[in-house]
Amino acid sequence: MESRTIEQFQGxxxxxxxxxxxxxxxxxxxxLRVQPNVKKLYLLIxxxxxNSARQRFTNEVVMSGLFNVTREKMGTIYLSxxxxxxxxxxxxxxxxKNMGIKNSQLREHMFKEIDxxxxxxxxxxFDERYDIAMNINVIGAKNVLKFAKSCKKVKTLLHVSTAYVCGKTTGILSEKSFVMGETLNKNSYLDMDKERSIIASKFKELRAQNATPKELTIAMKELGLQRASLHGWQNTYAFTKAMGEVVLGHLKENLQIVIxxxxxxxxxxxxxxxxWIEGVKTVDSFILAYGKGVLNFYYGDPNSKFDAIPGDMVVNTILAAVLAHENQYSEEVVIYHSSSSLNNPLKLSDLMLYTFHYFTKNPWGNKDGKTIK
Ligand SMILES: NC(=O)c1ccc[n+]([C@@H]2O[C@H](COP(=O)([O-])OP(=O)(O)OC[C@H]3O[C@@H](n4cnc5c(N)ncnc54)[C@H](OP(=O)(O)O)[C@@H]3O)[C@@H](O)[C@H]2O)c1
Structure with a gap:
């Protein structure tokens, strides 16, 4: 990302x-590395x-290896x-409500200050409990929108969604927002109030049966997957992320929404x-299992494309999109896919070869110190 662009975040x-x-x-x-002259970063944690939020930020964010470059170049004292x-x-x-920010003075201050x-x-x-996924990915998006509308200077809300809201649709996917009621299964209508009442009824039913916490978790996970599948999504995560997009588009009023x-x-x-990577979530879990010698083969079409996008490229997309749309109001929700397979396709067979070459050169050892072949 051009430094000229990042300069616009100054102040x-x-x-x-x-x-x-x-x-x-x-x-x-x-x-923080490229534009230390930003006025302030509020991080909702x-x-x-x-105090505990700051503690979490220090331990989980600043102390992570990600900050080593700044720490080494500028020194620990500068970073602190x-x-x-x-x-x-x-x-x-x-x-x-209010994104859980209880202090009304702080809220008022944020409403005035945030750009x-x-x-x-x-x-x-992917298979989160339906009630939890609904509360975070749908109601959560709505709460952030409401907060953004109270901020006097905020013109744009940038929301991170997922390309998998498009489900299993094949071909080139257009950057098009959902309309209220739309589903991926053209025979159904998505009524979000009904979805919430289905969750409430399920809770009632489970309570009447004296369900244990474990039974409740299993039932709520199953419910999410069932509802997702009914409306054409592959899992509860993608389904609720899609509903989050719908809510933002429906209630945006004069706010610019960039997804x-x-x-x-x-x-x-x-x-x-x-x-730099953290956690074991997606393709990394396959690579890890292969490196450990646990996964020896995997079924798939070697010619099919695996769409991956490096985290720093997504971040550059976010920053560029914020700046591009800051002073450019659009009635429509603006959507950008951040992906690679059209211009820089990675075939499954390439992924297999790269992984093979990497672990042949850098084999791991098992618990007894023996090299894993
Ligand atoms: N990773 C991917 O491959 C991928 C791909 C496409 C799209 N995305 C999207 O990119 C975004 C970031 O993903 P990620 O990989 O960074 O996810 P992540 O590592 O799971 O992080 C999720 C973050 O959200 C916070 N969070 C969850 N519920 C919250 C709540 N109720 N209130 C406040 N904070 C809450 C978590 O806080 P805690 O630390 O307290 O849990 C954590 O900081 C998400 O919107 C995701 O849908 C990710």
Whole structure:
């Protein structure tokens, strides 16, 4: 991303949700490294109070290897004072009213000060309990929107969604928003109030049966998958992310909504250094299992394309989109897919070869210190 572009963030106050997550960590690091003259970063973090939110930010974000480049180049003291000066971790929860920010004075201050909001918070479990996924990915998106509307200076809300809201549709997918009621299964109509009442009825039924917490979890997970499948989505995650998009489009009024839909986000390509990744979530779980010698084969069409996009490229897309649309109001929800397979396709057979070559050169050892072939 051109430094000329990032300069436009100078003096801006940005609210970011999901900063303890994989993607928004890369976003926060990039802003602090490339534009330390940002006015302030409010980070909404799940914690019991603001001190615990700061503690989480320090332990899980600043102390992570992602900040090594800044730490090594500028020194630990510089990084600590930059964080102290610019970053304000706030305890909150997007699934709650006012995003769980209880202090009304702080809220009022945020309403006056914030210029840009980036919502990256989500539950990313594919088979999440339906009630939880609904509360975070749908009601949560609505709560962030409501908060954004109260912010005097905010013109754009950037929301991170997923390319998988498009389901199993094949071919080139247009960057088109959903309309209210639309589903991927053309025979059904999506009524979100009905979905919420189905969740409430299920709870009632389970309580009447004295269901154990484990039974409740299983039943709610099953319900999510059932409802997703009924309306044509492959899992509860993609289904609720799609509903989140619908809610934003429906209730946006005069706010500009920009939605970024990444495919599978993988390790960084260049920034702050190549190969940073955290957690084991998507394709990395296959690579890990292969490296450990647990996964020896995998069924698939070697010619099919696997769409992956490095985390730093998604972050650049987010920043560029915020700036491009800051002063350009559009009635329509603006959607950008952040993906690779059209211009830089990665075939499954390539993925297999790269993984094979990597582990042949850099084999892992097992518990007894023996090389895994
Ligand atoms: N990773 C991918 O491959 C991928 C691909 C496409 C799209 N996306 C989208 O990109 C965004 C970021 O994904 P990610 O990979 O960074 O996910 P992640 O690592 O699972 O992080 C999710 C973040 O959201 C926060 N969060 C969850 N529920 C919340 C709530 N109720 N209130 C406030 N914060 C909450 C989590 O906080 P805690 O730390 O407290 O749990 C965490 O910081 C998501 O919107 C996701 O749908 C991801």
């Amino acid at each position: 801006k106050t940005i609210l970011i949700t999901g900063a303890t997550g994989f993607l928004a960590k890369i976003l926060v690091e990039k802003i 799940r914690a019991s109070n603001n 004072s930059l964080v102290e000066d610019k970053v304000l971790p706030i305890s909150g929860d997007i699934s709650k 840009i909001i980036i919502n990256s918070a989500a539950t990313t479990n 970024i839909r990444p495919t599978v986000i993988t390790s960084t390509y260049k920034e702050p250094f190549p190969g």
